[in-house]
Amino acid sequence: MGGYFSRRRNAARAVARFRHPDYVRWIKAGQALKCCGEGLIDFCTDIIVRFHRSLVVQHGLAECPFPGNIKKVTKDGRSWKVNCACGVCDVWLRSIESQLATGQFSWKNSNVQEWPIHPWQLAKIFMGPGKDPGSYDPADTDTAGFLQLILNCRLFAGKLDGNKVQLVRTDRNNIMHSENLKVKSTDLTTYLDHMIDLLREPALQNFASAQSAIVEINKIRTMSLDVNLTEVRQLETSMWKEMIADQQATNKKVFLV
């Protein structure tokens, strides 16, 4: 009987947490961030697919003739190289490398032998580490990944206002690194304003995903969350996944005292 009542008490505490306004705002901020990332999908895919198509034209339709070999990109002095003497992998590597604006390449995010086949394998190289090398669907990319791609890859230079991208990136970090998983009321308003400002950029006007993200984010601004616990858990899980990826990238530990 005691077990039953303590389980009921724990469940009641969990529900109380979901009713705390700062926590609800944290969840809302996470939901809005997710929408913002989804809003960038069409634009980013368009640019990467065009780039990929131009490389296919430039380098021919050739794929690596040694697909079974495990190929890795390593640094040789100051330049990158692939441990494959096929002549295809190396040419692709040089073309991708020429588009790095700032930051680091994350070669491990991508399977070398799939470069000539799957455009998104190129995009992931410009994102932070920890992306699944086996994924080539833009829908698997999180918001941080899209923002890193836009900031790190020259193909995006001058297309969007860099300050607006940076603001959303800083907000995203504040949300994901928030102590106690809480967001204050004025902060939520600022975060949503920044996301909408970015999605309203002229270059995004003709992309349906950006326009529907604006609508969704504006709904989040006014709505009370109508979600069930399963949805809350899914949303929290996706936020935790991003937080864990951040921690793995920086190698910082959380100290529990």
Ligand SMILES: [Zn+2]
């Ligand atoms: Zn090769």
